[in-house]
Amino acid sequence: MNKKTLKDVDVKGKRVFCRVDFNVPMQDGKIADETRIRAALPTIQYLMEQGAKVILASHFGRPKGKVVEEMRLTPVGVRLAELLGKDVKKADEAYGDSVKALIETMQEGEVLLLENVRFYPGEEKNDPELAKAFAELAEVYVNDAFGAAHRAHASTEGIAHNLPAVSGFLMEKELDVLGKALSNPERPFTAIIGGAKVKDKIGVIENLLELVDNLIIGGGLAYTFVKAQGHEIGKSLLEADKVDLAKSFMEKAKEKGVNFYMPVDAIVADDFSADANTKVVRIEEIPADWEALDIGPKTAEIYREVIQKSKLVIWNGPMGVFEIDKFAGGTKAVAEALAEAEGTYSVIGGGDSAASVEKFGLAEKMSHISTGGGASLEFMEGKALPGVVALNDK
Numbered sequence: 186m187n188k189k190t191l192k193d194v195d196v197k198g199k200r201v202f203c204r205v206d207f208n209v210p211m212q213d214g215k216i217a218d219e220t221r222i223r224a225a226l227p228t229i230q231y232l233m234e235q236g237a238k239v240i241l242a243s244h245f246g247r248p249k250g251k252v253v254e255e256m257r258l259t260p261v262g263v264r265l266a267e268l269l270g271k272d273v274k275k276a277d278e279a280y281g282d283s284v285k286a287l288i289e290t291m292q293e294g295e296v297l298l299l300e301n302v303r304f305y306p307g308e309e310k311n312d313p314e315l316a317k318a319f320a321e322l323a324e325v326y327v328n329d330a331f332g333a334a335h336r337a338h339a340s341t342e343g344i345a346h347n348l349p350a351v352s353g354f355l356m357e358k359e360l361d362v363l364g365k366a367l368s369n370p371e372r373p374f375t376a377i378i379g380g381a382k383v384k385d386k387i388g389v390i391e392n393l394l395e396l397v398d399n400l401i402i403g404g405g406l407a408y409t410f411v412k413a414q415g416h417e418i419g420k421s422l423l424e425a426d427k428v429d430l431a432k433s434f435m436e437k438a439k440e441k442g443v444n445f446y447m448p449v450d451a452i453v454a455d456d457f458s459a460d461a462n463t464k465v466v467r468i469e470e471i472p473a474d475w476e477a478l479d480i481g482p483k484t485a486e487i488y489r490e491v492i493q494k495s496k497l498v499i500w501n502g503p504m505g506v507f508e509i510d511k512f513a514g515g516t517k518a519v520a521e522a523l524a525e526a527e528g529t530y531s532v533i534g535g536g537d538s539a540a541s542v543e544k545f546g547l548a549e550k551m552s553h554i555s556t557g558g559g560a561s562l563e564f565m566e567g568k569a570l571p572g573v574v575a576l577n578d579k
């Protein structure tokens with residue numbers, strides 16, 4: 186990497202603003218998967234050992250520029266303190282006088298967690314004033330938030346123009362591993378795209394069609410494509426203004442000779458809940474009042490076969506609502522196929538995909554679990570990541 190890293194700066198006794206990605210999946214008010222917290226520990230522990238005053242910043246969910254009580258970082262701070270075996274101070278804001286006063290009291294090696302940076306509208310707008318306000322808190326900026334590196338926000342990009350700016354160890358490792366896997370991809374190369382962030386991921390698909398041999402679609406994302414095939418999808422997730430785009434991608438796949446795999450069956454439910462009535466239907470027969478919450482068994486079998494024949498697989502986004510057991514079968518089948526595939530290099534990206542392989546106890550069997558979903562996809566497309574570009578060159 187041609188960017189400065191933590192090892193290139195002296196942080197002893199300095200106030201260090203360290204951007205991490207603590208956007209962990211939650212379930213019933215509890216942290217459902219702490220992979221992202223654990224992944225940031227090497228950088229945090231190094232900063233502590235070096236005698237820095239460690240000021241941690243992260244986003245959490247999508248509060249859209251307002252304070253949302255359930256999106257405070259308090260539970261993350263509690264868990265971080267347990268993992269570090271050290272106290273973690275928690276601020277109720279992310280900049281300003283109250284935060285400065287807290288920093289004044291910090292000793293070398295202590296850790297302060299700021300409040301959710303997305304409580305402020307300036308964060309996602311990359312407002313230079315907010316970036317300056319963050320920078321005023323510290324003397325050095327470290328970006329270890331690989332999962333948010335594709336966002337040009339005040340705490341990921343803007344701040345880097347105001348302070349000496351270097352990457353953390355997680356950022357460095359992610360870029361290194363993903364870069365190596367992609368520099369000369371082994372083929373067949375398969376991408377599996379699922380999840381619910383239809384708007385974010387649909388554009389990625391177009392670029393992936395330039396790279397891969399097989400493209401597998403699942404999750405909530407799939408039903409915009411099913412609609413584009415001309416089928417009714419009941420109450421399934423739909424991004425209505427992307428249907429034409431989805432159609433054009435299917436045509437592009439044909440032109441490029443990319444095998445484009447879509448669900449042929451689905452598990453539909455009469456309610457988005459664990460007590461819903463469910464049934465397996467062919468994809469062209471989703472009933473009007475039902476919604477598809479998982480791929481069906483035939484689809485899972487087809488996907489399994491494609492995975493097993495692949496040499497490189499990148500997987501981003503679950504195949505169904507895996508948080509509810511009834512709708513976890515498709516995601517589990519894909520995870521198992523990856524775990525069993527011999528000689529296949531598997532890269533798992535995205536908070537929820539990582540959470541799913543953890544849940545199934547298969548994390549150890551994957552070649553690399555990336556802490557970034559959207560970030561790893563954009564990196565693989567060859568796009569520059571703003572959070573990386575803004576760091577100081579070596």
Ligand SMILES: Nc1ncnc2c1ncn2[C@@H]1O[C@H](COP(=O)(O)OP(=O)(O)O)[C@@H](O)[C@H]1O
Nearest residue numbers: 380381382404405502505506535536537538558
């Ligand atoms: N068919 C579906 N309908 C609605 N939501 C879905 C469906 N399939 C998957 N999901 C949801 O998608 C979410 C994950 O989406 P996303 O954030 O895009 O993935 P990742 O974090 O892995 O990038 C999960 O919470 C899952 O329940």
Ligand SMILES: O=C(OP(=O)(O)O)[C@H](O)COP(=O)(O)O
Nearest residue numbers: 206208332333535536557558559
């Ligand atoms: O969870 C994240 O992205 P991911 O779901 O693509 O892994 C990152 O924390 C970025 O969050 P965002 O997509 O709300 O900017």
